[in-house]
Amino acid sequence: MVVGRSAARAGYLFVAPALLLVITFRAVPAISALLHSLTRWNGVTPPTYVGFANFARLLGDGEFWTALSHNLAIVCTIPLWILVSLVLALLIHQETPGWRFFRAAYFLPSVLSPVVIGLLFSALLRQNGPVNSVLSAIGLGGLATDWLGNANTALPTLIVIILWGIFGHGVIVFLAGLAAVPKETFEAARLDGATGWRFLWHIVIPSLRHVIEFWGVNLVVWSFTSLFAFVYVTTNGGPGYSTMLVSYQVYLQAFEANRMGYACAIGTALFMMVFGVILIQVRLMAGKED
């Protein structure tokens, strides 16, 4: 019993620093944002209580719903992000010729800042940029367009840029997952004649279910909360509202329009939605296991 108490105390002590950081930098700001979402506040002068007025405004804010629909469109592409990373990780795991080079090459975008990636693609994709020049050179000049300046192509292009920036992380995560799968499992599958799509669908994906779940949850959270830099550098949410995301709208309201209270309301709504989506996602995955 004494040993148990001492161990518990030691446990608390070990947890304390991390807990303190989480409380200071996560819980306190989240509660503060929730309280400020009930106010009209410019971030400097004392806030004025308005109750749910910010949330009522949010319901009628077309820009918010447009931004949310773009976020959801990005979420819909996440299976593709996972699949790309998974297939590439599998090819490396199976030591396809040149796998050492590709392992390093695929991870390279992940160590680049979103700002660098955004600037790089902005230059590549401009009207008279290299991508359009190549298209013209191979006889596909008709496809050349102002990729980020055209409202029809801006969001898909942005998604491709984000995918390029993130897939390397996924490759590393899945490589780690594949390393933990016993070699015999794959060998047995091969001997049983499982190849290509069947191998991926019936052997690899079930073996990596927990890794895919982990990476999927990460990507969903990330797609709602961490794409700001890409949008800021490449399109500023435009043309018009065609690449507006909720996180970018929070920034605009808070720091451009000085509507910190309203920005907190959007942030709170975003938090609740992401939390809900994650809960559903985890439940669905747990349900499959059951």
Next chain:
Amino acid sequence: MYVTYTVRSHPPDTECVMTQLTSHRFASTVVTIAFAIAATLAAQEPVTLTVWDWHAADTTKGPGLWLKNIDRAFEEAHPNIKIKHVAQSHNEYYQIFKAAAASRSGPDVVMLHQGTRVLGNKHSLLPLSDLMPAEFKASLVGWDLTSEGFDANGTPYAVPIAVQGNVWYYNKTLLEEAGIDVSEPPQSWGEFLAACEAVKKLGKAGVAVGEKEGGWATWYINSSCFQVLSDAEMNQLVSGEMAWTDPKVAAVFERLSELATKGHFQEGFMSTALWPEARYVFLRGEAAFFLGLISDVAHWKDFAAQFGAENVGVMTAPVFQPGPDADRIPVGGAFAYAVTTWTRLPKEAFDYIAFVASAENAKAFLTDVGSFPANQQVDRALFTDPNARQIADWIGAGRTGTQFTGKLPETVNDTVMRECQRLLGGQTDVAGALAAIQQAVVVENEIIEPTPPGMVIAVGVGALLVIAIAVLAMKRLTPTGERANRTGEG
């Protein structure tokens, strides 16, 4: 003062004075003298004024060099004051300043754009009425852009240093190549369109545009709106008393749309940054017209250096609605200096700003930087460039007006920019764009009715209950084995 009074009240015999002073008075005298000495010493103690701006990053040329020279001269004139100039990124400038304001730390003196950027941050700026002599105020223009209510007689929150605005520049060589007579600027809308059309036949663009941020369209609106809107009507549009769907406003937007529809902008203009890429399009000779600035950069001096002053022309907005105000040029957005509310050195801070705005430094601003100073005591004849002289004539003749979109709240301005992007990109039409802007003005001006606190508490408690029930339900749904595995009890 106290010591003087005591001595004068008594015969000039020190011993006699000392004996007549009560011990209390004596103590007070000693304390007063001590404070005076301390104050004198404190005044001589070196103090540091922190100045923030976006020009100080490059002190080798232009406004950065000009400010560096001013700092040196000010420090020589005020040996106890040291200037610490901090360059901040122009793109994130107001976000950084907002963070500083929230923590009430950072600069004593801060550079701001005239207009909404000053008035939108007034809660962090010291009202300057008490610090400012009347003759100083009279020597500068632009107070309407830095004072309460966009009124030159309102409480000033910043001192205007420069005059900034938009004028149209044109490449005479390119237009002549296209067969256009450039002895007079192509001023009417018809002439302007004809010139753009002629240039297009050469494979070049009529106008160099950068619409990535949406800012170019607001420059265009500011430049053209004087033809159809009076100052009072512009204020009514800002306040919501006049509808944006009014045909007068539509006339401006229709011309904007016409230019895009007829293909008079360079390819890829929607993803071209106004700053600096669109300027490069004009500098490379790939477009005939550029809606540029009058001061600092992207202005007559820049273009004269590239093409030669004789090969560049300057004009006001192409006229589609002739009238007495059609040739006015919009001014605003130039830089101003303000004193922060948290500074411990308000007087020194204002002294520095007054020094920057002085006639002597304004003259250097004009001759060395090639910019128009707010100080009107400078002889504008110092301009030798013909285009600069033309602009100076317009300003001198009072042919200026406040930048219209500079008065708009940020949210409305953002809507204007985005709707213009949609308009130029073909996603909406003029009526749709104006209706959306009108809606933004309505939302901006609507009065918010606070929810009764009781209701907020009731909803909060209800939400907590729902969450608690949901968590409990999920726990019940979780299989026992899984729970045991998760808690390590299995």
